[in-house]
Amino acid sequence: MEKIMRKTKRNRISAIFLTLAMVLWCMAGVMGVLIAKAADTGSLTLWCVKDDDIVSNMHWQIYRVGHRVTDDYIFEGDFAGYRATLGDKTKPMLEWDTDTVATAGETLKVFSIVDKIDPRADGYTNSSGAVTFDGLENGLYLVWGDILKVGDTTYIPSAIFFEMRGDDASVLNAYPKIVLRTLSTESYNYSVRKVWENDEDQPWNRAVSITVERYRDNKYYDEIELSENNEWTFEWEDSDDHNWFVNEKVIPENYTVSYKDNHTQYLIINTYDSSSSSSKTDIQTTVTTDGNWTDTQTTTVNTTADNNTHTSTGISTALNSTATHTSTNSSNSTNSNNTTANNNTTPKSSTRTTNTQTTSIQTTVTEEKVPQTGQLWWPVPGLAVGGMLFFGMGLRITKKDDEE
Numbered sequence: 502m503e504k505i506m507r508k509t510k511r512n513r514i515s516a517i518f519l520t521l522a523m524v525l526w527c528m529a530g531v532m533g534v535l536i537a538k539a540a541d542t543g544s545l546t547l548w549c550v551k552d553d554d555i556v557s558n559m560h561w562q563i564y565r566v567g568h569r570v571t572d573d574y575i576f577e578g579d580f581a582g583y584r585a586t587l588g589d590k591t592k593p594m595l596e597w598d599t600d601t602v603a604t605a606g607e608t609l610k611v612f613s614i615v616d617k618i619d620p621r622a623d624g625y626t627n628s629s630g631a632v633t634f635d636g637l638e639n640g641l642y643l644v645w646g647d648i649l650k651v652g653d654t655t656y657i658p659s660a661i662f663f664e665m666r667g668d669d670a671s672v673l674n675a676y677p678k679i680v681l682r683t684l685s686t687e688s689y690n691y692s693v694r695k696v697w698e699n700d701e702d703q704p705w706n707r708a709v710s711i712t713v714e715r716y717r718d719n720k721y722y723d724e725i726e727l728s729e730n731n732e733w734t735f736e737w738e739d740s741d742d743h744n745w746f747v748n749e750k751v752i753p754e755n756y757t758v759s760y761k762d763n764h765t766q767y768l769i770i771n772t773y774d775s776s777s778s779s780s781k782t783d784i785q786t787t788v789t790t791d792g793n794w795t796d797t798q799t800t801t802v803n804t805t806a807d808n809n810t811h812t813s814t815g816i817s818t819a820l821n822s823t824a825t826h827t828s829t830n831s832s833n834s835t836n837s838n839n840t841t842a843n844n845n846t847t848p849k850s851s852t853r854t855t856n857t858q859t860t861s862i863q864t865t866v867t868e869e870k871v872p873q874t875g876q877l878w879w880p881v882p883g884l885a886v887g888g889m890l891f892f893g894m895g896l897r898i899t900k901k902d903d904e905e
Contacts, residue, residue, distance in 0.1 A: 561646040566609060640664070689741065758770065
């Protein structure tokens, strides 16, 4: 009887050892899969720092926008079907000029707000001004931050459009451009202007008019119409404690759209992009800040089909970063059909200087390879060896019972 009890006890111990062995092997397998998957993803860290001014508690959200297919970029998911103006899609995004990348980011930001697209993830900058998004597979991403008000200072961050690519995991560090603006209750001019690009030899493709939605503080405000009748321009007045952006409601057929602004003046650019031609459009703006809201934009369009270069000049965009001006009423802003904004503010005629600064750190993305030290893998062989030991002990006990 005692011998039977000892054998039963050893059988139980053997079963425990064998079970532990199976558990450890399963853990090793699962951990190996997770580590292998993590090795194919990367991360993005945003650093919101200007000299000694650390911008903490700024809310950021990240979106997966699309992916690369051979020599093309494809928008996907909630962004599928959008027609934003991009750079040369046959080249990696890191080879695009910074202005093209920045403009594409701001344009996609408008889409995400207007269509209320849910972000992939979100987070707040910490006490060091940093926030990290990880687990990013290869593809196109958009990240943008909410405007942050601290006291009488407003921090306005730029959107970032970037590509995660590479066989190994990548660590990306981005330094958003941030505008610092001191709030004022005075009223001054806002404006929106429509520009057509890359269709100088076939202007008949242009729409007769377009409908533009205005958003104030990321909320829909009203609609206006731009056409030849108002020289594709509209102006209004409001205090600078609000933040505006515009959205072209329906993009004309065979055109893409991009948006530029300096937070008071907004430019809607429709670029002709027929499927029958291959073209690259580089839009570069040269701004002269002289206190009189004047500047000149030079637009160069490189057509890859015939290697011809077309240059158009004299497009007045008035996109200057530091404003010293006299606020005056505009005939456009008194249009009886589009004066909703003007009824909400009291226009003033005054001369003032807006204390506006632009960070010297531009929106740049740097890439580093994750060190392949093997440190993440060390538990896997340990679990496997432990499983083998328990399995061997279980077999030994079972063999001893058989001999008895």
